[in-house]
Each structure stands twice: as structure tokens, then as C-alpha cells.
Amino acid sequence: MFAVNAGMRSNYATLKAELIKHLAPVVVVQNDAKGGRFTLVTKDGQVSANPVSQTFELAKSIAHTPLGIFSVIASYLADKIPNLPNADRMDAHDLVLVAFNDDMSTAWIEPLQAYAATLTTARRNLASAGLPAALTTSCGNILDGGLAFINASIAAKHFDMASFEAFSGSVYPDIRTNMEHASQAQIAGVRDIMKTWRAKVGEEAWADLYCVVLSQWTTSVLNQNTIIIKDCMNAAKVATHLIDLPGLETPADPLFTALDNLARIVQDNIAAEMVFPKDTTVADALKGQQDLLSDEILNQIGSTTVTTPAAPTYNTVATPGVCPVRK
Missing domain, CATH: 1.20.120 (Four Helix Bundle (Hemerythrin (Met), subunit A))
Structure with missing residues (x-):
């Protein structure tokens, strides 16, 4: 019986490893002291830059x-x-x-x-x-x-x-x-590199762009690069394609960590609808950050609601150099 789950995990890992090779276009952001190391992944290869001025x-x-x-x-x-x-x-x-x-x-x-x-x-x-x-x-x-x-x-x-x-x-x-001054420099640098890469990728492919921002837990809510990148993406897909990936310390291989987690997210998005076609609530749990057992556990312990932080709201038009998040 235990072998059923072991077999699932093995098959799941194989699918994920192969899927990583097909992820494109993707922008991976590694937050660092220089304002962020940005990597564009396309079907033709990868290119990296630190776009923010000194x-x-x-x-x-x-x-x-x-x-x-x-x-x-x-x-x-x-x-x-x-x-x-x-x-x-x-x-x-x-x-x-x-x-x-x-x-x-x-x-x-x-x-x-x-x-x-x-x-x-x-x-x-x-x-x-x-x-x-x-x-x-x-x-x-x-x-x-x-x-x-x-x-x-x-x-x-x-x-x-x-x-x-x-x-x-x-x-x-x-x-x-x-x-x-730091914010002005970061906004200008990030917007410039995203504009350059958008022209390189083309509008059709850019519409499906995934962005993965690696950060530490202490900066994972309203992360500075996430705020700026949002307005450089397809607005209709920001909610699902802009991913904050908080961790404890910088991973040994940030790019692989980002793509490995993105592959998991992408395949779970499809698996959720196909494995749970009769229960969209459970399907949504598999697609998101919610544990599949969370609703059942809440029911059994007598609570049906969980308080979650309110999603940030953004100014649709921000003055250059001004944070686009409404205070």
C-alpha cells in the first residue's frame, strides 16, 4: 500500500524533470544587494543581467x-x-x-x-x-x-x-x-530590462510569461521586484503567473530552484482539473498554496474559515519613482 504513494512520487518527479525543459518564457528574479539578478529563459536559451544601477x-x-x-x-x-x-x-x-x-x-x-x-x-x-x-x-x-x-x-x-x-x-x-533614490533606480532598471526582453520575446509569447521571484520570508510580501514586475506582465495572468517563492536562504542553484518549483505549479494546475473534475474547491487547493486536507481538518476541528492576509492593491498609474502600492 505504501508503494502506491512511492510510485506516484517517482512518476511525478519524472514528469516534473521533463517539464522543466519546456518552461518558456520565464523570468526568474533572484533578489540580491544589487537590486536583483534577472534571468530570461526562452526556448532558445537563457540570458541574465543585473539591470539596476549602482x-x-x-x-x-x-x-x-x-x-x-x-x-x-x-x-x-x-x-x-x-x-x-x-x-x-x-x-x-x-x-x-x-x-x-x-x-x-x-x-x-x-x-x-x-x-x-x-x-x-x-x-x-x-x-x-x-x-x-x-x-x-x-x-x-x-x-x-x-x-x-x-x-x-x-x-x-x-x-x-x-x-x-x-x-x-x-x-x-x-x-x-x-x-x-534606491526605489527610483530599481524601478527604472527593472522596467528597462523587462521592456527589452518583451521586445525580444514578442507580444504573443510574452502574454504567457511566468515570473518567479525568489526571496526570503521576511521580504516575500510586497517584495520590491514583484511590485514593479507586475505592471510589465499580461494583466489578465498576473494572479497566476507572477509567483513569489520565499525561502530561508539563497539556494545553491537559484535558477533550478525556481524552474523546479514552477514545473510543479504548472503540472499541478492541469492535474487539479483532471484529477478532481467533480470538485472545483479541492481542485483549487491542489492548484494553489492550500493543503488538500486543510478544508477537511477545519471541518473536523470545528472551524470553517482561515484568516488570510488581504491581497495588496496597486495604483494603475504610478508617478515615476513612487511605489505603486496603495498605503
Whole structure:
């Protein structure tokens, strides 16, 4: 009896392996520090590019300064939440888990000094980076603020959440400026490569385009590339052909991972209707992210509904450089 399922899995894997060879056209996006590695798969082969300008990576890199400092000092924070404006938004148990080192220790000084050296080098090279004036100013403010916090903390051999939040809050307007410039660069780069590939593939084939975006779980909802790509696809098929594929870490072979999962999705789409022709609800479960047993389990435990996050809504026309997602 167990062999029935084993046989099914073997046959299923064989079909999937062969189907991968026929998947086209497909755009696979591997999110990375450069704004995304894009690969177009067609029946004639593959082509890859990092289409986003360096402004994106530089703007984000400097904006990460507060998080870089936090990552050094976090484990040495006192495990008590002070009277801060956002105190009620912090989970006390989470803080205990993060602040696992002795808050009286000064072992954080050496790694913080090393990070300060990195910030100092970045500050020295900022003027020659060729960035827009507003972005150069905001980057300078962030780096200066970070170095001021580090120097004051080392001199006092002490820091706390209040002092860190005072620093991070002071550079927040500059971080927003960096976010604006990074977004503009990413939107322009992604739209340009998708336009180029659309012309290469042709309108008829592009209408059936699948896009698979690989991301980490923490960025899988409203992923930046997913938002931009949506408007570059056939609007009638976005719901089924634009696929966010969250994972834990970057897979060893991102392209194979994307195509392997897409092959599973495509063959399940057809299998669902043919295996369950008399029950469209179950067919939809096989075609989507729902487990086949979920409805039956809900019935048996006395619940027939599951709360799911609302789907994002998009502006049909977005001003260049502005996020198309309605707040």
C-alpha cells in the first residue's frame, strides 16, 4: 500500500524533470544587494543581467548603518524596556532573547570600533561616488550620525536603547531620502530590462510569461521586484503567473530552484482539473498554496474559515519613482 504513494512520487518527479525543459518564457528574479539578478529563459536559451544601477546598492548600503550598529550592540542591551515612545510595540520576551549578553560587559567596543573604521572609509569616499547631491547629503548625515553615536558610546563605555533610538531617529529623514533614490533606480532598471526582453520575446509569447521571484520570508510580501514586475506582465495572468517563492536562504542553484518549483505549479494546475473534475474547491487547493486536507481538518476541528492576509492593491498609474502600492 505504501508503494502506491512511492510510485506516484517517482512518476511525478519524472514528469516534473521533463517539464522543466519546456518552461518558456520565464523570468526568474533572484533578489540580491544589487537590486536583483534577472534571468530570461526562452526556448532558445537563457540570458541574465543585473539591470539596476549602482545608485540602488550604494543608497541602501549607507541606509543600513543603524542596523549595522544595532547588530553589534543588540546582545548587550539591558533586558528591560525603557519608557520609550514605541515601548508598547516591543515584545519583552523577544528582547530577553536578543539581549543575551551581560549588559555590563564592554566586549562590544572592539567590533564597534571595527565597524566605525568601515563607516569612516565610506565617508571618505562619498564625495567621489558620483551620487546625486541630495543623496550625497543624506548619506553623509547617516554616516556622521553613526560615527557620532559610536564615538560617544565608546567614550562613555555605555549605551542603551534610549541613546540608540535617539541616534536612529535623528537620521530617519536621511534614510527616507536614500529609500527614495534606491526605489527610483530599481524601478527604472527593472522596467528597462523587462521592456527589452518583451521586445525580444514578442507580444504573443510574452502574454504567457511566468515570473518567479525568489526571496526570503521576511521580504516575500510586497517584495520590491514583484511590485514593479507586475505592471510589465499580461494583466489578465498576473494572479497566476507572477509567483513569489520565499525561502530561508539563497539556494545553491537559484535558477533550478525556481524552474523546479514552477514545473510543479504548472503540472499541478492541469492535474487539479483532471484529477478532481467533480470538485472545483479541492481542485483549487491542489492548484494553489492550500493543503488538500486543510478544508477537511477545519471541518473536523470545528472551524470553517482561515484568516488570510488581504491581497495588496496597486495604483494603475504610478508617478515615476513612487511605489505603486496603495498605503
